[in-house]
Amino acid sequence: MTHDELIAKAREHAAVFERGAPLPARVAEFTRTRVREAVLIYFGSDGRDDYIEILLDRETGDFITASYSPP
Numbered sequence: 001m002t003h004d005e006l007i008a009k010a011r012e013h014a015a016v017f018e019r020g021a022p023l024p025a026r027v028a029e030f031t032r033t034r035v036r037e038a039v040l041i042y043f044g045s046d047g048r049d050d051y052i053e054i055l056l057d058r059e060t061g062d063f064i065t066a067s068y069s070p071p
Contacts (some may be wrong), residue, residue: 004071005011014027036058037057038055038056038057038058039055039056040053040054041055041056050070051068052067052068053066054066
């Protein structure tokens with residue numbers, strides 16, 4: 001996908017923030033965009049149902065976000 005296509009797809013996903021919030025964040029108001037290549041690191045175990053995911057900038061290793069999924 002091109003960067004423009006990725007940005008359009010991301011705007012579709014970001015629209016969820018506009019629904020149901022008393023002070024919604026309207027994606028159209030965020031006009032500055034950039035595309036970062038990222039890598040998702042998955043930490044799991046055969047003996048557990050929970051896992052941790054860490055998203056890092058592929059080029060710099062800078063932290064983007066993380067999530068923990070409980071069992």
